[in-house]
Amino acid sequence: MVIGSVAGMAKQSLGELAFVAVAIMAVGNAGGRIVAGLLSDRIGRARTLFLMMACQALMMLAAIPIVGSKSTSPLVLVLLATFIGFNYGTNLSLFPSFAKDLWGLKNFGTNYGVLFSAWGVGGFVMAGFPRCSRPARRQLRQLLHRRRPLPDHGGRSRAEDQDP
Numbered sequence: 001m002v003i004g005s006v007a008g009m010a011k012q013s014l015g016e017l018a019f020v021a022v023a024i025m026a027v028g029n030a031g032g033r034i035v036a037g038l039l040s041d042r043i044g045r046a047r048t049l050f051l052m053m054a055c056q057a058l059m060m061l062a063a064i065p066i067v068g069s070k071s072t073s074p075l076v077l078v079l080l081a082t083f084i085g086f087n088y089g090t091n092l093s094l095f096p097s098f099a100k101d102l103w104g105l106k107n108f109g110t111n112y113g114v115l116f117s118a119w120g121v122g123g124f125v126m127a128g129f130p131r132c133s134r135p136a137r138r139q140l141r142q143l144l145h146r147r148r149p150l151p152d153h154g155g156r157s158r159a160e161d162q163d164p
Contacts, residue, residue: 014074021078025085032089045101049094056087
């Protein structure tokens with residue numbers, strides 16, 4: 001989902017040089033595959049996968065204000081795309097070996113096929129998430145900006161529950 005939109009974002013920021021952002025992201029992707037393999041051999045697959053998933057979550061959170069801004073610096077956009085490509089490459093490096101470690105070689109092709117297909121299904125399902133999450137975000141915003149205490153299950157405020 002992110003990789004597909006990098007070209008459009010880069011075209012807005014970089015104009016005719018948008019292909020540079022995509023090419024640098026591809027370099028990050030290749031680098032991620034190599035680094036993940038080396039790191040996996042040193043600290044283990046599970047730790048490497050956890051580390052890369054945590055980095056990926058941070059990159060996705062960092063992407064929210066960057067992508068939403070109309071005045072994003074091209075350098076920031078290219079760096080973000082490179083790191084997201086790096087994390088994407090680590091996943092492509094770790095998932096096959098992780099699937100083999102978990103389920104063995106007997107049905108490796110089927111297991112990895114299902115695992116890799118889940119990636120595409122997740123992208124398809126999550127594409128509609130922003131529309132579904134608007135009411136939840138609005139409720140959360142209202143909840144966070146309340147100045148009075150929240151009512152408990154009995155309908156009374158917490159201030160009323162305390163003895164004078």
